[in-house]
Amino acid sequence: MTTDTLAMEIKRVEASRIHEVDFDNLVFGRHYSDHMFVADYINGEWTNLQIVPYANLSLSPATAALHYGQAIFEGMKAYKNEAGEPLMFRPLDNWARFNKSAARMCMPEVPEEIFMGGLTELLRTDAAWIPTTPDSSLYIRPYMFSTDAYIGVKPSDTYKFIIFTGPVGKYYSKPPRVKVEQHYIRAAEGGVGAAKCAGNYGGSLYPARLAQQQGYDQIIWTDARDHAFVEESGTMNVMFVIDGKLITPATSDTILNGITRNSIVDIAHHWNMPVEERKVSVKEVIDALKEGRLEAAFGAGTAVVVSPFGVIGFEGTDYELPAVTEGSFASRVKDFLTDIRTGKTEDPFGWVVKA
Template sequence: MTTDLVSIELRKAERSRIAEVDFNNLPFGKHFCDHMFVADFVDGQWQNLQVVPFSDFTFSPALSSLHYGQSIFEGMKAYKNEAGQVQLFRPLENWKRMNESARRMCMATIPEEVFMGGLEALMRIDADWVPNTPDSSLYIRPFLFGTDTYLGVAPSKTYRFCIFTCPVGAYYTKPPKLKVETEYIRSAPGGVGYAKCAGNYAGSMYPTLLAQQEGYDQLMWTDAVEHKYIEESGTMNIMFVINGKLVTPATSDSILKGVTRDSIVQVVRSWGIEVEERKVSIQEVIDGIENGNLTEAFGAGTAVVVSPYSLIGYQGKDYMLPEVAQDNSLATRIYNYLSDLRTGKIEDTFGWMHKI
């Protein structure tokens, strides 16, 4: 099989597992498709590009990424339009961000033809796995990790790049409850907060667990210096509607540059709604809830698309967010627009959809 500038070997699974999946009941990240794309970086070049049956890897206990953390990933989705065609949402943005992460983590970057060639080949062979039921999609997980077998704090010279996929339904079944985190940090200036590296997520698990034991679902991360300014929310960027404007923390080296976040900013501006990308203090948010100027708060990310929040816990007190009629909320309008765009129900005026 040849995909543009790269040659990809294809080895099909002997038996498909698709009949074992109930597409009307899709838990997030539990069912994996029949195939995966794999490529290796050896001797300074990408080689062994293959689409193979989804299966385990076998590695040495001395695998460098297990010890020194050179591991990054992306999250993206595929959809079916009304004609049954498979479409990807802004895949080149994920490719660009993955290479930003790779450079920060001192890893080999991935050429566009390898990333997109492997992705397209995988989508073609597993196209039947892309769901078309409401609120469902095919989640795509590209990831890259060091494969040297050497114990020494130095960048790996070899890497493996893999893409696998899984059909998914809604990430949250109800609006999450947030706790403002003022002790632990997710990232700091000069660090790796803007990279999608595995360690960022590992470091967030313990404080998240503590919050869940208090009855919250996720954290609202604050800056590492003063714990005064809002950065992210759990695994999402965060947005507010304050005085009729969409307000969101400006991206930085401690905040992930979300593809969904960027898409929402562009869409909302095209509707003539003012958007402010700036520092947002937790006190501004609490004051906005109390005086009624803040009317919505929601997360934005690939997994959830848009997820309204129900309350924010801060310094031992819970602040209930306004209950906005679903049809009137900006979050619902954004969600419906992006859903219709991805499934081909409206014109793609931004040129974001990539057809397979």
């Protein structure tokens, strides 16, 4: 079966809501496109493939996901090239990671033809929603949750897979102030830190709120055992440029295998820049800051793309980071990624897929 021959029902909206959106002033995560793709897992197979108007769901109060947390998701983006064609960035990497999360959470895999077929048809249906203003894109949210109406701790027998989209602008309006977290943890070895599951984010909200009350925008998570090593930062992986080298924590079962992160590592190699993927100690980062050897520290992720930090807070001291210049690695890699995603420059990696 190919994505072009995937059998699905398409129900279009009677009237689009697109005129309600100010595309020149997009707020992240507040607007949703006209349609969504839905599929149900019943009796061991995916069925009821449909594109329908974006609408609320009707669920039993006993829906398993609401009680036992069997829920996973992905974050992706689509852009338009100069010819107005929808472009997806590394969608098969998201599909592969989605299924790894599914396996960790005892959920069924979504076949490639359903994931890609539903996504492609959805983007074609709502192509008008893909913005073209600077720093904007169409955010894509595939997710799956258990749907058994059953109270009991066991994997569900039924699931719902949905993809919806929405136009977005910048995630952060200014360089975020981040705090090194030394008490709470995001993930521990043997846990679900490498899965993109809902519970990872629910558990992060309270320590993030405490940090926000202290004037920070986000947390840099550290290892669960000693709080000595950098892991990731809320919505993004963390990367540093120290002594001319790109240094980032190696992915593990406590760190999400970020697609934007991996893209930046590949670009650095392409540019013959030294790259180290390894454990990164908090002390190493702070010492490099104090000694003027840290050129940049930034978050990398689908939502934020490349987001240089403005301040790193550690043990009661706020360390100002160097201002980002046009020629800095963070600026150049962000621009290069944007140009690849929008078809403005050659894609030497084969990452971009037309819808």
